[in-house]
Amino acid sequence: MLDRKFILENTELVKTNCKNRGVAVDIDAMIALEKLRKERQTEVEKLNADANAVSKMIGQMKTPEEKEAKKEEGRLLRERKNVVQTEVDEIEKKLDVILRGIPNLSHPDAPIGADDQANLQRFLGKTPIPTFDFEPLDHVQLAEKLDLIDFEAGARVAGAGFYFLKNEAVLLELALQRYAVEILMQAGFTPTSTPDLARNDVLQGTGYIPRGPETQIYSIDGTDLSLVATAEIPLGGLMAGQTIDAEKLPLRLCGISHCFRTEAGAAGKASKGLYRVHQFTKVEMFAFTLPDQSDAMHQEMLDLECKVFDGLGIPYQVVDTATGDLGGPAYRKFDLEAWMPGRGNGGQYGEVTSTSNCTDFQARRLDARFRVKGEKGTQFVHTLNGTAIAISRALVAILELYQRKDGSIEIPEVLRPLVGKDEIRR
RNA sequence: GGAGAGGUGGCAGAGUGGUCUAAUGCGCGGGUUUGCUAAACCCGUGAACUCGUAAGGGUUCCGCAGGUUCAAAUCCUGUCCUCUCCGCCA
Numbered sequence: 376m377l378d379r380k381f382i383l384e385n386t387e388l389v390k391t392n393c394k395n396r397g398v399a400v401d402i403d404a405m406i407a408l409e410k411l412r413k414e415r416q417t418e419v420e421k422l423n424a425d426a427n428a429v430s431k432m433i434g435q436m437k438t439p440e441e442k443e444a445k446k447e448e449g450r451l452l453r454e455r456k457n458v459v460q461t462e463v464d465e466i467e468k469k470l471d472v473i474l475r476g477i478p479n480l481s482h483p484d485a486p487i488g489a490d491d492q493a494n495l496q497r498f499l500g501k502t503p504i505p506t507f508d509f510e511p512l513d514h515v516q517l518a519e520k521l522d523l524i525d526f527e528a529g530a531r532v533a534g535a536g537f538y539f540l541k542n543e544a545v546l547l548e549l550a551l552q553r554y555a556v557e558i559l560m561q562a563g564f565t566p567t568s569t570p571d572l573a574r575n576d577v578l579q580g581t582g583y584i585p586r587g588p589e590t591q592i593y594s595i596d597g598t599d600l601s602l603v604a605t606a607e608i609p610l611g612g613l614m615a616g617q618t619i620d621a622e623k624l625p626l627r628l629c630g631i632s633h634c635f636r637t638e639a640g641a642a643g644k645a646s647k648g649l650y651r652v653h654q655f656t657k658v659e660m661f662a663f664t665l666p667d668q669s670d671a672m673h674q675e676m677l678d679l680e681c682k683v684f685d686g687l688g689i690p691y692q693v694v695d696t697a698t699g700d701l702g703g704p705a706y707r708k709f710d711l712e713a714w715m716p717g718r719g720n721g722g723q724y725g726e727v728t729s730t731s732n733c734t735d736f737q738a739r740r741l742d743a744r745f746r747v748k749g750e751k752g753t754q755f756v757h758t759l760n761g762t763a764i765a766i767s768r769a770l771v772a773i774l775e776l777y778q779r780k781d782g783s784i785e786i787p788e789v790l791r792p793l794v795g796k797d798e799i800r801r
Numbered sequence: 802g803g804a805g806a807g808g809u810g811g812c813a814g815a816g817u818g819g820u821c822u823a824a825u826g827c828g829c830g831g832g833u834u835u836g837c838u839a840a841a842c843c844c845g846u847g848a849a850c851u852c853g854u855a856a857g858g859g860u861u862c863c864g865c866a867g868g869u870u871c872a873a874a875u876c877c878u879g880u881c882c883u884c885u886c887c888g889c890c891a
Contacts, residue, residue, distance in 0.1 A: 416851095420860065430819075430872045442871095449871030574881095618848085744848095753848075 376739045377477055379409065389477065395487045395698040396478045405473045412466045418459050426452040479736040481698045482670075482707035489699030500681060502690040504714050504722070505776060513717025514774040515648035518544065520782055521799050523774070524649065536638065536653035540770075543799045547773065547786075548656060548766050550793035552631055555658040555683055555763040559629045562679055564660060569609035569630040572600045577612035580741040582704040582733075591636045606630030607760040610661035615741040618753050624745055625664040625672055629763060632657060648771065650718070650725060655767035662759045663743065666735065669706075669757035673732040676761035677709045680728045683763055687787045689772050690714040692724055705731035711762075713772040727768045730761030 382389050386402055393400050429449040433442055481487075518524035522542055529538035540548055556566050575585045578592060578601055585592045585601045593602040603609055610630045619626065634657050649655075660679065664672050677693065684691050696708040708731045712724035735755035738744070744753040777785040783800040791797055 413851095416860090423860085426871070433819080433871060446871045451871095453871070 376474055376736060377479070378735075378739065379474070382406075382474075382477070383409065388480075392480055392698075393478065395481060396701060397489050397699040398476070398478050400473065400477050402477075405470060408466055408470050408473070412463060412470065415459055415463045415466065419456055419463055422452055422456040422459065426456060478701070478703045479706050479734060481701065482732070484695075485701070485707050486695060486697045488697045498693050500689070500691040500693075500711075501685045502688050504690045505716070507716065507780075509780045511716040511722075511775060511778055513647065514715075514771045516717075517774045517778055517782075517784065518648070521784065521801055523799070526648070533653070536651075538649065538652065543786075543794065543796065544770065546794045546796070547770060547790065550790045551764050551766055551769055552656065552658055553793050554686070554789060556629065556631070558679065558683055558686070559627075559658070559660060559763055562627070562675070564627040564629040567606075567610070567628060567630045569603070569606045569632045571603055571633045571635070573603050573608050573612055575599045575601055577615060577741075578603075578608055580615055581608050581611040581737055582702075582740070583608060589639065591639060593635050593637060602635035603632055604636050605634050605657060605760075606632035606659035607661060610659065610760070611737055611741055611743075611758060614663055614743040614756070616743070618744045618746050619663060619756065621665060621745045621747040624756065625662050625668050628661045628663075630659050630661065632659070634765075649767040650715075650771055652767055655765060657765045658763040660730070660759075660761040660763050663738075663745075663756045664759065665745065666754070666757050669732050669734060669759060672757075672759050673707060673709075673730065676730040676759060679763065680709075680711050680730060680761060684711060684713060684727070686789050687769070687773065689727075689769075689776060689787075691727065702731075704733040704736045706734045706736070707732050713768070715772050715775050716778075717775040718771075725768065725771065727765060727772060728762035731759065733758045733760070 377389070382402065383406060386406065390402050393402070426449055429445055429452060433445045433449070512520075515524075515526075523540065523544035525539040525541055529536075532539075560566060572595065575594070576599075578585050583592055583604060584590055585594050591604055595601065606629075609632065610628050613628070614626075633654060635654050636652075638651055638653060660676050662672050662676070681691075681693070691711045691713045694710045694712060696705075696710060701708055708729060710726050710730075711728040713727040714722060715725045716722040718725050734757050737758045738755040741758075743756050743758070745756050746753045773787060774784055777787060779785060783798050785798050786794050786796055
């Protein structure tokens with residue numbers, strides 16, 4: 376959510392930004408509403424002051440008749456106040472809807488445009504794309520052969536999009552978490568394992584919308600809880616409503632959680648096997664920073680993501696996401712797309728991480744502030760998030776990249792001590 | 802899950818319908834006194850929004866949301882959280 380005052384003072388900038396992001400919002404309607412709200416609010420305050428004055432007088436009235444007359448006067452004033460107040464509340468609601476639809480500002484260096492492939496700045500990781508002297512299998516075939524994933528059992532138990540990891544896939548899942556957390560701890564991130572459910576107001580604070588036709592979120596019937604789509608949700612909620620000492624910033628956290636996504640409308644897409652599933656495990660970075668620290672923190676998160684994937688020997692490209700593809704909260708977003716030999720026809724890049732600088736957009740909704748010692752007042756913190764490792768997609772890349780001609784799979788070197796094996800073979 | 806108690810400023814803690822503009826203490830900031838420090842004494846001390854060039858003013862906030870009333874920290878309802886006891890449980 377953007378600051379109202381900011382929108383009023385920078386109308387053209389906000390309009391241009393909405394256009395760049397492909398979001399249609401009627402800023403002029405919002406400004407008109409805001410003006411109307413102010414007028415009505417002043418009216419409410421006047422009526423309120425008058426009514427309070429009457430209330431004070433009631434105590435001093437001598438005769439019951441005088442008291443009754445004053446009470447009546449007060450009643451009338453309150454009634455009128457309530458009418459105008461209701462009007463104010465309604466305007467406020469409308470304003471809120473518009474305000475929540477306005478996306479964050481965009482980083483000046485973020486490529487402008489809607490088609491995300493056109494003018495992106497990219498760079499590649501350390502590992503070159505491998506060539507195979509045989510026809511590589513995709514991860515579904517590999518997992519079948521080596522008894523690593525049971526999609527059918529997953530479907531029987533929970534429906535399509537669910538799966539059982541088995542055997543070395545489980546060891547890989549554990550190892551990948553340990554590996555990622557180790558790197559993050561060395562970088563000063565406090566590891567957490569988060570609730571997998573969160574209150575709906577926390578979801579909304581982080582910019583996720585529970586319920587509704589477009590939602591990606593599973594909600595628990597009869598409660599105001601939802602399954603989290605990422606640890607970003609509970610980690611953002613961690614500081615909701617809090618005021619942090621500026622000295623404690625930046626605050627680096629990482630969370631291990633299960634992630635649940637309905638993937639509504641995703642059916643039929645290139646989403647075979649583990650690539651697009653309803654549940655997976657993820658290690659997520661999250662940071663609360665001072666406003667002037669967030670750009671550097673964003674770079675730090677990107678560097679860590681690269682470190683994770685360079686370490687695993689996975690080839691990838693970094694994408695500086697174009698404005699039209701940023702979503703609501705992000706000011707700038709970098710994605711890592713790993714090379715997946717079994718994807719598409721002869722291999723394709725597939726998104727494996729995403730790191731966003733949300734500036735104060737989430738913080739405003741979450742009401743997460745900081746205070747500088749000795750200074751008056753508070754300001755909103757900046758929040759950032761980034762995937763350290765999403766197990767399901769990392770598994771796709773690892774299984775497909777590390778397959779050998781004889782059908783076995785080599786374990787990436789950094790994971791060997793954690794898995795306790797060099798290869799997967801039957 | 803059952804029974805009970807409770808949520809008030811940075812903290813502790815008073816306040817049970819109208820001078821609450823929230824007592825008091827601690828903490829914190831400043832000052833006086835003073836070889837130094839401490840003590841003592843004095844003054845000040847929350848946040849959000851908003852008006853004003855400023856000095857300063859206004860509105861809202863007693864977990865949260867509703868309700869009753871001319872008037873709510875105070876009464877009522879719901880809800881969240883905390884604590885104690887019982888039950889259940891990995």
